[in-house]
Amino acid sequence: MEKIAGALLCLCTSLTAVRAQESKPLITLDEFMNATEVRAARVAPDGQAAVIWTNSPDWAHDRFRDDLWLWLQKTGSTVQLTQSGYDSSPAWSPDGKYIAFISSRSLADEETSAKEDDDKDSTERVWLISVAGGEALPLYTEKLDAHTFAWSADGTKIFFSVEQPLTKAQEDARKEEWKDVIRWREQERGDVLLAIPVQAAIAEMQKTPGPKTSAKKEDEESPLPKLAQVVTKNDREISEIAVAPQQIAFETETVSHRMEGPVASEIYLVNTTGGDAKQLTHNEAVESGLRWGPDGKRLYFNVRAAAGSLEGKYQDVQGRLYEIDPVNGKVDRLGADFKGSFEDYTVVEDGSLIAAGLTGTQQQLYKIDGSKAEELKGTAGSYTGVDAAKQSHTFIALHSTINDPTQVFIADEPSHLEQAKVATNFNTLFHERAQPEWAMYQWKADDGTEVEGVLIYPPGKKGAKHLRMLTLIHGGPADADGDRFGADWYDWATLAAANGWLVFRPNYRGSSGYGDQFMLQIEPHLVSVPGKDILAGVDALVKDGIADPDHLTIGGYSYGGYMTNWLITQTTRFKAAVTGAGAVEHAANWGNDDETYDDAWYLSGTPWEKPELYQSEAALFQFNKVKTPTHLVGGNADVRVSFLEDVLMERAFQQINVPHSFLAFPGEGHGLDKNPWHGYIKVREELKWLDKYVNQ
Numbered sequence: 001m002e003k004i005a006g007a008l009l010c011l012c013t014s015l016t017a018v019r020a021q022e023s024k025p026l027i028t029l030d031e032f033m034n035a036t037e038v039r040a041a042r043v044a045p046d047g048q049a050a051v052i053w054t055n056s057p058d059w060a061h062d063r064f065r066d067d068l069w070l071w072l073q074k075t076g077s078t079v080q081l082t083q084s085g086y087d088s089s090p091a092w093s094p095d096g097k098y099i100a101f102i103s104s105r106s107l108a109d110e111e112t113s114a115k116e117d118d119d120k121d122s123t124e125r126v127w128l129i130s131v132a133g134g135e136a137l138p139l140y141t142e143k144l145d146a147h148t149f150a151w152s153a154d155g156t157k158i159f160f161s162v163e164q165p166l167t168k169a170q171e172d173a174r175k176e177e178w179k180d181v182i183r184w185r186e187q188e189r190g191d192v193l194l195a196i197p198v199q200a201a202i203a204e205m206q207k208t209p210g211p212k213t214s215a216k217k218e219d220e221e222s223p224l225p226k227l228a229q230v231v232t233k234n235d236r237e238i239s240e241i242a243v244a245p246q247q248i249a250f251e252t253e254t255v256s257h258r259m260e261g262p263v264a265s266e267i268y269l270v271n272t273t274g275g276d277a278k279q280l281t282h283n284e285a286v287e288s289g290l291r292w293g294p295d296g297k298r299l300y301f302n303v304r305a306a307a308g309s310l311e312g313k314y315q316d317v318q319g320r321l322y323e324i325d326p327v328n329g330k331v332d333r334l335g336a337d338f339k340g341s342f343e344d345y346t347v348v349e350d351g352s353l354i355a356a357g358l359t360g361t362q363q364q365l366y367k368i369d370g371s372k373a374e375e376l377k378g379t380a381g382s383y384t385g386v387d388a389a390k391q392s393h394t395f396i397a398l399h400s401t402i403n404d405p406t407q408v409f410i411a412d413e414p415s416h417l418e419q420a421k422v423a424t425n426f427n428t429l430f431h432e433r434a435q436p437e438w439a440m441y442q443w444k445a446d447d448g449t450e451v452e453g454v455l456i457y458p459p460g461k462k463g464a465k466h467l468r469m470l471t472l473i474h475g476g477p478a479d480a481d482g483d484r485f486g487a488d489w490y491d492w493a494t495l496a497a498a499n500g501w502l503v504f505r506p507n508y509r510g511s512s513g514y515g516d517q518f519m520l521q522i523e524p525h526l527v528s529v530p531g532k533d534i535l536a537g538v539d540a541l542v543k544d545g546i547a548d549p550d551h552l553t554i555g556g557y558s559y560g561g562y563m564t565n566w567l568i569t570q571t572t573r574f575k576a577a578v579t580g581a582g583a584v585e586h587a588a589n590w591g592n593d594d595e596t597y598d599d600a601w602y603l604s605g606t607p608w609e610k611p612e613l614y615q616s617e618a619a620l621f622q623f624n625k626v627k628t629p630t631h632l633v634g635g636n637a638d639v640r641v642s643f644l645e646d647v648l649m650e651r652a653f654q655q656i657n658v659p660h661s662f663l664a665f666p667g668e669g670h671g672l673d674k675n676p677w678h679g680y681i682k683v684r685e686e687l688k689w690l691d692k693y694v695n696q
Helices: 002-023 110-115 168-178 198-207 414-419 428-432 493-498 516-520 528-543 559-567 587-592 596-602 611-616 619-625 643-656 676-694
Strands: 037-043 049-058 063-072 078-080 087-092 098-103 125-130 148-151 157-163 191-197 229-234 237-243 247-253 267-271 288-292 299-303 320-324 331-334 341-347 353-359 362-369 372-375 382-388 395-400 407-411 437-444 450-457 467-473 502-507 547-557 576-580 630-635 660-665
Touching: 037 087, 037 382, 037 395, 037 407, 049 087, 049 407, 049 676, 063 087, 087 148, 098 148, 125 198, 148 237, 157 198, 157 237, 191 198, 191 237, 191 247, 229 247, 229 267, 237 288, 247 288, 288 341, 299 341, 320 341, 341 382, 353 372, 353 382, 362 414, 395 414, 407 414, 437 528, 450 493, 450 528, 467 493, 467 528, 467 559, 493 502, 493 676, 502 528, 528 547, 528 559, 547 559, 547 676, 559 576, 576 676, 587 596, 587 643, 619 643, 630 643, 630 676, 643 660, 660 676
Parallel strands: 362 382, 467 502, 467 547, 547 576, 576 630, 630 660
Antiparallel strands: 037 049, 049 063, 063 078, 087 098, 098 125, 148 157, 157 191, 191 229, 237 247, 247 267, 288 299, 299 320, 320 331, 341 353, 353 362, 362 372, 382 395, 395 407, 437 450, 450 502
8 A cells, every 4th residue: 555655646746747847838949049158167266256158149239249257255146247248268367366368359448349349350369357346458459369378377477379470561561462362371370479477468558548559559560569478489379278387388289270180289398488399299189178287297188089099090089188297298098997088177276187077978077096087976967167276175067957057066175066056047047948858768779789869858748659759960970968958059959849849869879978989980981870870769769659750850960960961861751851061972071171180080081092981971972862851051151061061962952853941151150159140040940840841
């Protein structure tokens, strides 16, 4: 009798939860697309404050705005720190009195800057703002875009990199000889690493009547800020800086940002007083996340998923952590026993490392001890953006779940994650709307490989059968869909669920978080192997009675677009497709996109070395099989996946007379981050397209 009563209690509780969800209104497109993204958070050296960087749509001005917020321990509140809408990448001074950041705001005052977008020169300078209050000040006024910056260890200087500038005479001579002609590669100039004394720069800015004009006369010979000291030069772009008391480590990349080989991405060392830089690494990986240990004697870095390997020739494996001895260049891999992918990390006060590690659908935090990775007790979901105070045990991280928007959490120390305090309250509307439920789903591919993914049900429909289903494929391919929040033009699964779709998100081979071998099986069959994984998952869902075989649709963007384009050549089971920024052939895309070297690795060679794979793994050469009505989108300035691939695909649809629609977003690159209306219209039209054809 007790067991029956317990079962009835559980059933009643479940029904109550379902009714509570059903009583809430569904989220609308307008509400969903108005979400604020938390980009990063940085904790003050003493742990008593944090600065938070957000990105949100500014519908009235057809742009996204980047803002900084300040959380204070003593008040427990978070307030907006800057107002211009152009402020990003914050970093605390070592004494915690200032925050430096990158901004393309006007050199006029901040209030004017917010109103005069058309008058901005768009230069991305380093700016400073006092935590005690007052207006932000530029570190310099010259039109030099800062690529990256870092405080000196004692806080007296800021180091930053800019493209090696031309003098006015050199610029005039160049224009006279070449007019507007672009000399491909030949005109590329590397970076110069500069240092500016902070207090002198503040004094310089405060004594001028208003920093609307350059402190230097236009006809002066040197184009550099007059307070700037040249630390070193490099023939590549300097993309990251990490500063120790006596030396600076920096990472380089190509000036063009085209990955034509890993040789351009290496770590260098230079003395803080200046001089020639010493190349510290020689490998086939793209290093990132440079950080010094507290004693300034050990340098740490990571290699993110699908960014090459230090263990030999280039290959797309999972994210890894390393430490390097700056004296002899000896490299040791950290957390090597961990079977997942390290996505982010920080160095805590005692010199140990805390990393965010992805395994399957969960991304949790781990303490690194040599080759071991000990999971810290936290909350289910996804932790990202970790940061640790330099003078206390305070630890900060972003956390989200599918239904819980990303917030900033602050813990007294990493081992007490479960006691972390929430410092932000963004996107609360999502909790006021009916929320979908989700479940993991596992199946076997045609060769017996175990694969899994996520099912996101319409609110109140978990456990229902014969649902209309959208297979929404993640990009990358080195990524994984799981228990994390998403609300934008790229990650719109929960909005689709609110619109009555069961959303199937497969983590096919090539996805991260499932081991190196699982990732590597995508090479050299870039689309055919993961394509079989996805179709096997769809078949299993139909066989289990979960998905309605007469109401199947498919979609994806970037690599998800690659897969969508391929799969509609392999089957006619999908009633409609939505695709964006996905290649339909690989030879021209190899030459046109910015990850050339990675493309060649996936297909095990260049187009002339592996012509048969470039053809057999391309949708274009099987396009005569396509019957699925398809909606296409792309940014016309995209170089990650060439916009011409979208144009080519539309031409093919026109030729075979299959219903299609094509939206091109002017000025947008791969990320559709210029105008929020572009992403809004993308999702609006994709939902309409799916409804139109699945209901015929």
